[in-house]
Amino acid sequence: MTYASFTNLPASTKLQAHSFDDGRAIAGGVGWSRLTALLVVAAGTEFLLVAGAAYFAAVLYHRVVLLESPDSARYILESLLISTLELLVSTGLRQYSRILTQPRHVFLWSGASAVLLVFSFFVSAIFVLKASGDYSRATVIVQAGSVLVTVLCTRAIWFSVLQPAIASGLIDARRVILIGDPGHCLQFSARANATGIRTIRSFDFPRARAASLVPAHPDAGQAPPDVRQLVANCRPFRVDDVVILISESDCGSALALAAALSDLPVDVHVVLVGSIDLMAVSRSTQFGNMVTMRIFQSPLTPFSRAIKRGVDIAVASVGLVLTSILFVIVPIAIKLESRGPVFFRQTRHGYNNEPIRVLKFRSMTVMEEGDNFRPATRHDPRVTRVGRLLRRTNVDELPQLFNVLLGNMSIVGPRPHATSQNESFNALISSFSRRHNVKPGITGWAQVNGYRGNVDTLEKMQRRVEHDLYYIDNWSVLLDFKIMVMTFFSKKAYWNAY
Structure with a gap:
């Protein structure tokens, strides 16, 4: 690594320091945090x-x-x-x-x-x-x-x-120095502060003039004075990290500056300004004989899918045995109150956005789907008396245990929406279709947190999607069992059940 990128700095260049600390800049930097x-x-x-x-x-x-x-x-x-x-x-x-x-x-x-x-x-x-x-x-x-x-x-x-x-802010997780444009440093500091990362100081980035046209410096092994001064300025603070905020044109200079900062006993990071959100979801990974930046990955590995499928089959089988009496009582009650079929089949979007036929006990006097679908509302006249009880207790969803055994649904996952709802919200909410990167579930993280029922506003659907994406990004067998337990015992799981 050479320092040619810094050899063209004007002699009068001064390193500007900007304070972020609240009197704790040095305190806490000695010994353990x-x-x-x-x-x-x-x-x-x-x-x-x-x-x-x-x-x-x-x-x-x-x-x-x-x-x-x-x-x-x-x-x-x-x-x-x-x-x-x-x-x-x-x-x-x-x-x-x-x-x-x-x-x-x-x-x-x-x-x-x-x-x-x-x-x-x-x-x-x-x-x-x-x-x-x-x-x-x-x-x-x-x-x-x-x-x-x-x-x-x-x-x-x-x-x-x-x-x-x-x-x-009672505890500082890490203490950092930022190097870059003051405005960018302020933005980065505000975002890092939310996770306990405290910015102690920031310094302006030492920019070179036409660095790409300058030949390698004869004394390339020695950093220029201003860079050595920057390293010296950082040393007394004894921070955990130094973060260099750069634009695309600063990449070459950033590598040279990072090499100079390696003299400090800290972690040195380089962040491309404007790409923080992208970097937040990316990971460096080995791809053949290359290293790539993986932005997104399949939420479940083949092994995880096999484990989840095994749990689905076991829980669905036990559930059908334990609730078998309801498959006798509920059809009789439905038939005694209103004419029509016992079961209601509706087309919804499943895994990978593929259409599936979801099975439910009929709880309304109508069986709407497609463009004619209208979600149930409070005191909806279409809901029968038996249907209202079934919906409040979630018993109307029991036939979906057969969907689980068939493999087009899971016990836990994002609830499948009617196709017309999906088409409406997909154009309004970013990453809406990412809900379908796993199989839809009979119950889900959004439902046990109170986000179920009619979504008559964009904000309600956004909250539901946020919870669904949290579940996808943080899936584990323990989380699935937690959601199953909350489905029965959490009050929020019964909100908006009408």
């Missing part, structure tokens, strides 16, 4: 609690189940080994620091994965060391269960404490 200290405390707390949980679980198992009193020193070394392995696995996988970037369920799932890995190591260790003779399988299982609960509870508490503190 407050967040780092809290993460160390979190790790230490988890270590002690895991050791205690493993020890007392084993002792209580012997006293309560086996009705014997083990020696008080027994299981101490094993419990410390378990907690040490848990600490090493969690720190090795950088799980504690990811509390800043991961949603709660992903953070907790990583903790559960760590426990599984720890006990795999632990069982292997006691087997290799021939220490498993008097260590029963039941004791290992009890310890694993208690450690799992302890880790999940501890991390849930720390997440609930740290995330609001970071968002409110």
